[in-house]
Amino acid sequence: MLRSFLTVGGWTMLSRVLGLVRDQLLAAFMGAGPLQDAYQVAFRLPNMFRRLFGEGAFNAAFVPQFSAILTTEGPDTARRFAREALGVLVFWLLALTALGEVFMPAIVSVIAPGFGLHGGGERHDLAVSLSRITFPYLVLICAAALVSGVLNGMGRFSAAAAAYATFNVVGIAAILWLAPFTATVAHAAAWGITASGVVQLGLLLVAARRAGMELALPRPRLTPQIRTLMRRMVPGLVGSGISQINLVVDTIIATLLPTGSVSLMYFADRVNQLPLGVLGAAAGTTLLPELTRHVAAGDTRAAHETQSRALEYALILTLPATLALIVLARPIMATLFGHGAFSARDAALSAQSLQAYAIGLPAFVLVKVLSPGFFARGDTATPVRVGIATLVLNFALNLSLYRPLAHVGPPLASSLAACANAAALGWLLRRRAALALSPGCAGRLARMIAASFVMTAMLALAQMTPLGHVADWTTLPRVIGMAALVCLGTAVYGAALQALGVADSRAIMRRLATRLNRR
Known part of the structure; x- marks a missing residue:
């Protein structure tokens, strides 16, 4: 397990480092203003789907079921199940994308209500234009998430983790070389998002074929196995993706703040996501298949030891990262983003948001480690109930804090809600004797x-x-x-x-x- 953890963590670290380079270019060219705000809102929608499906609900539902079918019924049956899942997934995502393109003005009004109130609607119109470019990315990345789940279920973590690094490689190339041919740098970056989805999906399909699991796109059919997958996946969208929903709530509230607040919070969150993405995603990705095997075999002791080790592996780096981000927030933001159009004042204000996000970093990682304890046992309902309560708490905290604390309020609300989420999940697992720390x-x-x-x-x-x-x-x-x-x-x-x-x-x-x- 440690080897898989380090493999996924290593590739994720490379992806995050490349992501920082991409964000540095965005900050240098656009600063923290209306153009940046509009782009970040356009990026929020497909990025939320990427995290939900690539690192959350779909992975939590598909991987255990695929692994079980592969173990009990063999690769042919597992391949047929994966193809059926791909057909259904792509079909309804294409329909969702078509609706999104038509009703994008209304969608932007919901997730960024402040854009229509400040700046004469300029940010709203720009966000609509950019969102229509980025929205098809959700079809590509969700299909890529399924193929990644296939590879992870087969114990092949490297290819899936490496493919996600191409998102930032393509994004960097688009900002540097496509910008002269588009209306703004934001438009070039938006096209880079969608293009990266094509590249990621293509690379993963090649890796799956080499692993002996070639996937095709059949006619969508609701077979019994697909119905089971959907029953497990739908509630998990809320349960495992609650942290992403909380970030969307943060964005909604941030659009009501002065221009530039969305950008300040975005860059702070990107730094916070470096340890969270590396440690949390690596722990959750590698823990779920192994924990599922132990639970399926009825080996309670091994399941407890596996989850206990995952908790230690995650926290041994998360704890110092949290305190370092709080202490060094200002020099970190100034060093990473204090260039070009991103001023020293922008860096100082964004550092305040980073400190607020960092408070909840251990809790965000713990949620990634604790959630598989439910998913491996086929329980997606409990995380949903906890997630709904957390979402309500986060919204209440946002409303209480965003006016007195401005750009610090939403990040702090998200951190406090994450702490409550992790505490509730841990308590419930302990109560059910599904979590026991090793000696x-x-x-x-x-x-x-x-x-x-x-x-x-x-x-x-x-x-x-x-x-x-x-x-x-x-x-x-x-x-x-x-x-x-x-x-x-x-x-x-x-x-x-x-x-x-x-x-x-x-x-x-x-x-x-x-x-x-x-x-």
């Missing part, structure tokens, strides 16, 4: 927290030195100073883990040496 896990988690605070104290001390003014330096010294702070934090955290007995550096080096020699 020594609680002690290791406590020592991880202690090591994280040691690192935080050292970074706080570093802020009192010249490194504390990194955000005010010019570009190259700023990058060097930020790299020094990251290296300092990493070294202190690693040393603290070693001193507290959480990690043995010599054992890790021996394992790495063995792996390299074997290769």
Whole structure:
């Protein structure tokens, strides 16, 4: 499991790094203004579907069912099921896309009500135009999610994880080379989104064929297996995707704030998504198939140990990342995005949003780790109930905080709601005896927290030195100073883990040496 976790995490990390490069270009060319706001809203819809289906409800419903069919009935039956699922999925998504293209003005009015109230409707019209370009991406990426589920169900995680990196590669190319031929940089970036869906789906279909699971697009039929899949998937759309729905609520509220607030929150969320996407997605993707096998075999002890290990693997990096993002928010935003049209003031304001998002980072990751505990047992109803309660809480918190805290209010509301979500899921799993920490896990988690605070104290001390003014330096010294702070934090955290007995550096080096020699 650790090898699969690191494989998915490694490819996801590459994708996130490329994503940061893409976002840096967006910030440099468009800054934090009406053009950026309109583009981010246009990107929100297909991106929500990508996260829901690529990392959420569809994966949670399809992978266990496909894995079970593959194990019990063989590859031919599993291939037929995958093809049937692809046919139904593409059919209704094409219908949804057609409706979306026709009624896009109304959709934008719902998800961005503030655009029609401020700026004379300019942002609204621009968001409609851009959304019509990006909306077909949801068909392509959802089909790609199915093919990824097939590969994950077969234990082939690398190809699926690597394909998603092409989203940012194509996006970067579109911004740099397509922009001169379109009305604005935003239009070029929007076309890049849809083009990346074509590339991702094509690469995944090739990988599936090489794995002996060639997929075709049959006539859609509601077979008994497809009905079972739909019953499991529909409630899971709310349960596993509640964090994405909360982010959409944040966007709706943000459009009611002054122009540029949507952009400030977007760039903060992108930095927060780096550890969340790498650790949360890797944990959820690799945990679900293995946990499903243990549950299907009736091996309760192995299921408990698997989920306990996943929790440790995720939190050993999430905890220090959370505190580092809070302490270093301003230099991070200035270093990554403080160029071109994105001003120093924009970076400082966006850093405040980042701190609010980072508070909920451990909770967001825990939701990714805890949700498979329900999905592996065929229970998608419980996460739905918890998710609905969380959504109501998030909306109430947003309404309470967005006026006094402006661009900090929606991120803070989302973080607090995520904490409630994770706490409820954990409590319910424990109550059902579906979650039990392995011996020594609680002690290791406590020592991880202690090591994280040691690192935080050292970074706080570093802020009192010249490194504390990194955000005010010019570009190259700023990058060097930020790299020094990251290296300092990493070294202190690693040393603290070693001193507290959480990690043995010599054992890790021996394992790495063995792996390299074997290769």
